[in-house]
Amino acid sequence: MQPTRRQLLTTASAALFFPLLPGCAQVDLREGADYTPTVGQPGKDVVWVPTPDAVVQRMLDLAEVKAGDRVVDLGSGDGKIAIAAAKRGARARGIEYNPDMVALARRNAREAGVQVDFAQGDIFQADFSDADVITLYLLPSLNEQLRPILLKMKPGTRVTSHQFRMGPWTPDRTDEVSGRDAHLWIVPASADGAWTLRAGDGASLQLQLRQQFQMLDGHALAGSQRVPLELASLRGRAIRFDVPGGTAGTLRFEGTVDGGRMSGTVGPLAGGPRVPFTGTRG
Ligand SMILES: C[S@@+](CC[C@H](N)C(=O)[O-])C[C@H]1O[C@@H](n2cnc3c(N)ncnc32)[C@H](O)[C@@H]1O
Numbered sequence: 001m002q003p004t005r006r007q008l009l010t011t012a013s014a015a016l017f018f019p020l021l022p023g024c025a026q027v028d029l030r031e032g033a034d035y036t037p038t039v040g041q042p043g044k045d046v047v048w049v050p051t052p053d054a055v056v057q058r059m060l061d062l063a064e065v066k067a068g069d070r071v072v073d074l075g076s077g078d079g080k081i082a083i084a085a086a087k088r089g090a091r092a093r094g095i096e097y098n099p100d101m102v103a104l105a106r107r108n109a110r111e112a113g114v115q116v117d118f119a120q121g122d123i124f125q126a127d128f129s130d131a132d133v134i135t136l137y138l139l140p141s142l143n144e145q146l147r148p149i150l151l152k153m154k155p156g157t158r159v160t161s162h163q164f165r166m167g168p169w170t171p172d173r174t175d176e177v178s179g180r181d182a183h184l185w186i187v188p189a190s191a192d193g194a195w196t197l198r199a200g201d202g203a204s205l206q207l208q209l210r211q212q213f214q215m216l217d218g219h220a221l222a223g224s225q226r227v228p229l230e231l232a233s234l235r236g237r238a239i240r241f242d243v244p245g246g247t248a249g250t251l252r253f254e255g256t257v258d259g260g261r262m263s264g265t266v267g268p269l270a271g272g273p274r275v276p277f278t279g280t281r282g
Pocket residue numbers: 042043044045046047048049050051073074075076077078079080081095096097098101121122123124136137138162
């Protein structure tokens with residue numbers, strides 16, 4: 001859409017007068033107006049190809065994006081994923097290396113009537129550690145490079161990627177949409193290691209957990225006997241596992257992991273009273 005004569009005059013007036021007003025930044029209303037990107041054009045580490053609308057929506061659905069979530073699209077292109085997140089009420093950001101694409105994305109956000117923070121920068125230098133949701137459409141190799149950075153984010157952070165996976169960190173869920181894949185990962189808490197659990201009734205249990213990404217297994221120690229855990233799972237901070245073979249039958253533990261501490265409730269799988277437990281690692 002071309003700007004009207006009145007818009008151009010308003011822009012010229014703003015450029016003339018806003019520098020005189022303290023605290024007012026100049027805003028170029030025509031930013032990105034003359035730039036038309038080409039699908040497949042080179043980018044710093046990967047070309048620009050936009051994610052189809054249906055896949056964008058499914059990625060945001062998988063990540064359960066809701067109002068107030070901090071969503072960051074890494075390599076934001078024309079801004080469509082971040083703009084769609086902002087339309088759901090998220091506090092959306094995009095990081096994009098190509099300054100022309102940044103200008104275009106800002107213009108697209110203005111036209112969509114949403115507030116999005118598009119910044120020019122390199123995704124491997126940028127700080128996005130406060131995000132609740134990360135969205136990606138990059139390459140398998142770039143996802144793998146990002147993996148250690150993503151795994152250091154707070155447990156429970158949702159990561160969603162169009163098409164490409166993350167090497168040995170298998171997705172928590174994959175949906176197919178119009179022949180494309182939309183993947184979801186939930187950043188797991190660290191639960192690996194030796195734990196001592198104490199229940200409210202004074203009983204204690206030694207536990208050895210082995211973790212690879214969100215995959216968890218391990219055993220409990222009953223005297224010199226190792227009892228393999230059943231149905232162990234870790235989703236963000238939420239942990240669950242069953243310890244079979246006790247006098248009350250199989251015991252189900254459900255709780256949360258927070259650094260070196262674990263807490264929750266434990267009770268017979270068959271039903272009956274559940275009591276609180278706490279755990280310490282090391
Ligand atoms: C495949 S496109 C995806 C665009 C958008 N996320 C989408 O799904 O519609 C990848 C984008 O990443 C940008 N890009 C490539 N390397 C980058 C880097 N190191 N830092 C920031 N952006 C980068 C490209 O310019 C391109 O716009």
